[in-house]
Amino acid sequence: MRIAVFLAVAVSLISLTHWYLWRRLVRDTTRAGSRARRVLTLVIVALPLITFAALGAERGGADFTLQRVLAWPGLFWLAMVLYLSLALFAGEPLRPLLRKALERRAQVAASRTAAVARSEPDREAAVAALAQKVAAGGGPVPAQEAEAPEPPAAGPHEEAPGADLSRRLFVARTVAVGAGAVAAGTVGYGAYGVLGRAPKVKRVTVPLAKLPRAAHGYRIAVVSDIHLSPVLGGRHAARIVATVNRTNPDLIAIVGDLVDGTVENLAPAAAPLRGFRSRDGAYFVTGNHEYFSGAAPWVEHIRELGIHPLPNSRVELAGFDLAGVNDIAGEEEGDGPDFARALGGRDTSRASVLLAHQPVVIHDAVRHGVDLQLSGHTHGGQLWPGNYLAELANPTVAGLERYGDTQLYVTRGAGAWGPPVRVGAESDITVVELASRQA
Known part of the structure; x- marks a missing residue:
């Protein structure tokens, strides 16, 4: 029931958002029945369908080549929908302001035309008087005096046909393009x-009351949320490995x-992790x-790459455990977190x-006397x-924050889920340096 309600709400929100995008980007910027409107409408309908297909192909085990073909446009469209909507919302107050500015400009032009029109009778009378003077033998009339201006194309308060429609289109297109x-x-x-650069390296010092002096300065490179996928592959993994090793x-x-x-699809992408x-x-x-x-299967494959899994377990290192x-998602498979077993x-x-993985288990960590919990999961929000x-x-x-006697450090992660895009939450790899109060 909950899933059905969630899906209904999600589909409604997505449909409403795309209707708004269609209205502002297509209907308001094109003329009814035009080819441009038909083509853009097709694009607005097709892109979300590609997004759903991309997400479904990944979860449904479709051919990996098909996953990659769908992922690039489908996932990028997720990010574009967000920022197109925000930008268009921000542009709403500009629409009436632009229209008023254009109307004032049209009124000024009309006033000038009216002023010219009002001067025409006087000028015509002067030309007639000069013509009479010539007829009476008053001499030649200078050319500039004899010429009468062309009559105005429209009356003093008239607009060219379709001027209001042209203004609406201009405003809509200006906001849409912006x-x-x-x-x-x-x-x-x-x-x-x-995609273009390595995660930023952050450094943080965490004092631990129980850490012996011999372990002072111990450095842990914290990496999370690499998210190898049809979009983020071996090059992404190699860049992360190189960045970590440099620390x-x-x-x-x-x-x-x-x-x-x-594992079948992403084992080649994960291969560079052997270089840690x-x-x-x-x-x-x-x-x-x-x-x-x-x-x-991934836990086993990771072990083959020379990385040590810690499934509800621990190891004793020099200076600390x-x-x-x-992860708590494993509870549905009977493989969730077991703090008693691990600690x-x-x-x-x-x-x-x-x-x-998830910061929400911090309260379990506090109850079990953990000194420092290292987590990821949040991506720092990923997309503002x-x-x-x-x-x-x-x-x-x-x-870094403290909960009772336990400290929690959460990294923003080294990759991205969904669109390979981060805004306001750049990716990072954090070097946590443990400090002994005895040092």
Whole structure:
């Protein structure tokens, strides 16, 4: 029932949004019955259908080539819909202002025409008087005096036929072109941040009361939400690996949402992950998207890549315990987080670091005495103003915060879900440096 209600609401919102886009971008900018209106209407109808097809092909296990063909236009259209709608909304107050400005301009032109028209009788009388003077033998008339101006094309307060329609079209097209330019520029720059450059490296120092002096300065490279997919492939993975390795970390923590697809389709894209280098290795916990893609096969494949999964388990490292829990999406498969299994029976005098994909499990971490939880999942909102929605669903959207005796750090992630676009929430890889209060 909930799924049906959600789908009904989602379809209604999407339909309403596209009706608004059609009205402002097609109906208001073209003439009824024109070829341009028919073509643009077809485009507005086709693009959301391609988006649904792209999302369905990924989840439905369609041929990978077909997934890639549909993903590029379909997923980019998601971002364009958002920023086209926002830009057009912002342009609504400009419409009446532009029309009034054009009407005032037309009125000024009409007033000038009226002034010229009022002067015509006097000028015609002067020409007639001069003609009489010539007839009476008064001498030749200068050419400039003898010429009478052409009569005005329209009356002093008349507009050319269709002037109001032309103004409406001009205003609609001006706002549409402006909104399109803003949306395309925003999406293009956001795509460059994901596809054209490596994630930004952030550094944060986290003091842990139980950390021994010998472990002071220990560096953990936190990577999340890589989202290998039909759009983000091996080049994306290689860029992330190179960025992480340049930080020379002691340990690499991959906190979920590594993939959006099956091992069969994305194993080549994941191959560069074998190149991760750190003193104590790389560790992984599942995110919700692993359960959409087949978590068990991916856990095994990740192990083959030389990365150590931590499925509700922990390892003892020099100076602290490193634990990991499965994502809460695994609960539907009987494979959800088990904090007792991951953290039970350990020496509580030792510092503990927990890898958990979603920040919402922070309260479980607090109850189990975790010193530091490392998470991702939020993407920092990914597409502004999505950060405000992310704040409603997560205790922390990005950065470091304290909950009781437990600290939580949330990375914005190194990739993107859906459209490979980020606006107002650039991707990052964070080097967390642990600090001992004994140092």
